[in-house]
Amino acid sequence: MSLSTQPIKGARDFYPEDMRLEKYIFAKWREVNERFGYEEYDAPILEPTDLYLSKGNEEIVTEQTYSFEDRGGRKVTMRTEMTPTVSRMVAARRQELAYPLRWYSIPQCWRYERMQRGRGREFYQLNVDLFGIEGLQAEYEIINNADAVMQAFGAERSMYTIKLNSRKLVDFVLKDWLGLDATQAATLTKLIDRMAKMERGEFLGKLEALFSPSQREAGAQSQLQSFLEVSKLEALPDELKKRKEVAELSALMSMLAEDGISNLVFDPSLMRGFDYYTDIVFEVFDNDPANNRSMFGGGRYDGLLTLFGAEALPVVGYGMGDITLANFLETHGLLPSLDSETSVYIVTIGSVEREAQKVAKQLRDMGLDVAIDTTGRKPDKQIKAAVKKGIRYAMFVGEKELASGQFVMRDLQTSQEETHGLERLVSLVKDYRSRP
RNA sequence: GCGGAUGUAGCUCAGCUGGUUAGAGCGCUGGAUUGUGGCUCCGGAGGCCGUGGGUUCAAAUCCCAUCAUUCGCCCCA
Numbered sequence: 001m002s003l004s005t006q007p008i009k010g011a012r013d014f015y016p017e018d019m020r021l022e023k024y025i026f027a028k029w030r031e032v033n034e035r036f037g038y039e040e041y042d043a044p045i046l047e048p049t050d051l052y053l054s055k056g057n058e059e060i061v062t063e064q065t066y067s068f069e070d071r072g073g074r075k076v077t078m079r080t081e082m083t084p085t086v087s088r089m090v091a092a093r094r095q096e097l098a099y100p101l102r103w104y105s106i107p108q109c110w111r112y113e114r115m116q117r118g119r120g121r122e123f124y125q126l127n128v129d130l131f132g133i134e135g136l137q138a139e140y141e142i143i144n145n146a147d148a149v150m151q152a153f154g155a156e157r158s159m160y161t162i163k164l165n166s167r168k169l170v171d172f173v174l175k176d177w178l179g180l181d182a183t184q185a186a187t188l189t190k191l192i193d194r195m196a197k198m199e200r201g202e203f204l205g206k207l208e209a210l211f212s213p214s215q216r217e218a219g220a221q222s223q224l225q226s227f228l229e230v231s232k233l234e235a236l237p238d239e240l241k242k243r244k245e246v247a248e249l250s251a252l253m254s255m256l257a258e259d260g261i262s263n264l265v266f267d268p269s270l271m272r273g274f275d276y277y278t279d280i281v282f283e284v285f286d287n288d289p290a291n292n293r294s295m296f297g298g299g300r301y302d303g304l305l306t307l308f309g310a311e312a313l314p315v316v317g318y319g320m321g322d323i324t325l326a327n328f329l330e331t332h333g334l335l336p337s338l339d340s341e342t343s344v345y346i347v348t349i350g351s352v353e354r355e356a357q358k359v360a361k362q363l364r365d366m367g368l369d370v371a372i373d374t375t376g377r378k379p380d381k382q383i384k385a386a387v388k389k390g391i392r393y394a395m396f397v398g399e400k401e402l403a404s405g406q407f408v409m410r411d412l413q414t415s416q417e418e419t420h421g422l423e424r425l426v427s428l429v430k431d432y433r434s435r436p
Numbered sequence: 437g438c439g440g441a442u443g444u445a446g447c448u449c450a451g452c453u454g455g456u457u458a459g460a461g462c463g464c465u466g467g468a469u470u471g472u473g474g475c476u477c478c479g480g481a482g483g484c485c486g487u488g489g490g491u492u493c494a495a496a497u498c499c500c501a502u503c504a505u506u507c508g509c510c511c512c513a
Binding site for chain 2: 004006009052059060063064080081083084111113114115116117119272273275276319347349350378379380381382383384385386387388394396398399400408410412415417
């Protein structure tokens with residue numbers, strides 16, 4: 001019985017050509033965040049299991065995480081998201097950090113999920129957080145950042161929609177406006193979250209069952225529907241329109257619109273699960289019918305630091321997964337074709353290995369990434385290997401070239417050949433490399 | 437956890453209702469061509485037909501089980 005060559009279920013191997021895409025994605029993430037003045041951090045992939053147990057979500061931890069006991073008897077869990085970790089880190093140094101904090105990270109996260117399209121058990125997630133700003137400027141900046149990331153990958157605004165909602169507004173609607181108790185509100189939140197996925201009749205039936213007779217009599221159901229059906233803030237019922245949350249959403253939307261972010265909509269059914277979000281939430285949707293779903297999102301979660309005995313700190317953040325992003329790029333034809341990290345492949349002709357190594361060294365000293373073929377195969381085999389590796393240039397080194405100091409360099413994508421001295425060739429390759 | 441689909445060469449798959457030594461395309465490899473890839477031609481390697489059991493004179497093919505892959509449901513921090 002031989003060993004399986006498969007990676008463990010739900011996890012990916014990154015062969016060099018896969019890794020090139022991954023590096024491309026990470027590079028864009030870093031580039032945009034650093035342009036916004038964000039600093040990168042990281043932390044251990046293992047956290048104490050307690051960190052995820054805080055909010056009574058024991059089922060999630062026992063059934064949907066990689067958790068185990070280490071040799072010292074400590075219960076540990078592989079991180080499933082970065083938010084608890086970054087909250088822990090900020091809480092630990094809360095007194096000495098220079099606020100506001102603009103932090104980002106690209107952690108690998110693990111969730112023990114059932115497999116389906118776009119969802120594995122391991123993924124990388126860009127995590128962006130802005131700590132210490134109470135007002136809308138934080139939401140403005142974070143959504144701008146998320147939009148800029150999409151733009152950096154070449155996405156057009158017609159390809160995705162940014163949906164906005166306010167948890168505070170929803171809370172008010174459910175508890176005060178409709179008069180639901182906490183249990184009803186929680187159930188209804190989940191129901192609304194799944195609304196888009198079910199038949200309208202089914203949704204209405206479940207809605208009906210949820211209300212008490214007196215609430216039904218008071219017209220709670222039609223009230224709720226009049227809220228959920230709204231797609232513009234101006235269309236909200238008058239009692240809601242005068243709420244502060246609505247004014248904030250409206251102000252935020254016009255600030256973002258001024259920056260050209262035209263693909264914003266208010267969506268009262270947007271819930272983002274039932275987690276730590278406390279105020280404005282947003283979610284980015286793929287507009288392509290073939291892939292029409294939520295890609296990523298975020299929002300304000302002001303309360304998390306209190307878990308560590310620290311005072312609450314205002315935070316707005318978002319997380320974006322590499323797999324969903326890659327799906328988006330693929331759906332919209334935005335995947336770049338990426339060359340190898342190696343620029344030049346030296347094809348040796350005849351027994352010139354020693355001399356060719358010296359040429360390679362010179363090229364490397366001049367700053368090129370160079371691989372050399374010393375297999376002694378015929379040139380056509382060597383060229384094929386270079387093409388297969390995705391290397392852009394093949395440089396021929398044989399007796400003739402060594403004697404003259406003039407080397408033939410072939411562009412393997414265009415089949416153009418040029419013959420020059422080493423320095424000239426180096427600048428040719430560098431010119432190509434520095435193109436955007 | 438529930439339901440569907442699929443497991444045959446490195447990859448994509450064919451192999452009808454059981455019948456000799458299991459096939460194709462692509463890829464790999466050698467040559468035509470010991471100094472130049474993609475085109476062409478010729479050769480070669482590579483398979484416990486996912487695994488275990490059953491039915492049968494005979495199983496890649498039929499039955500059962502099991503494992504794996506995959507899609508959907510539930511869930512999704």
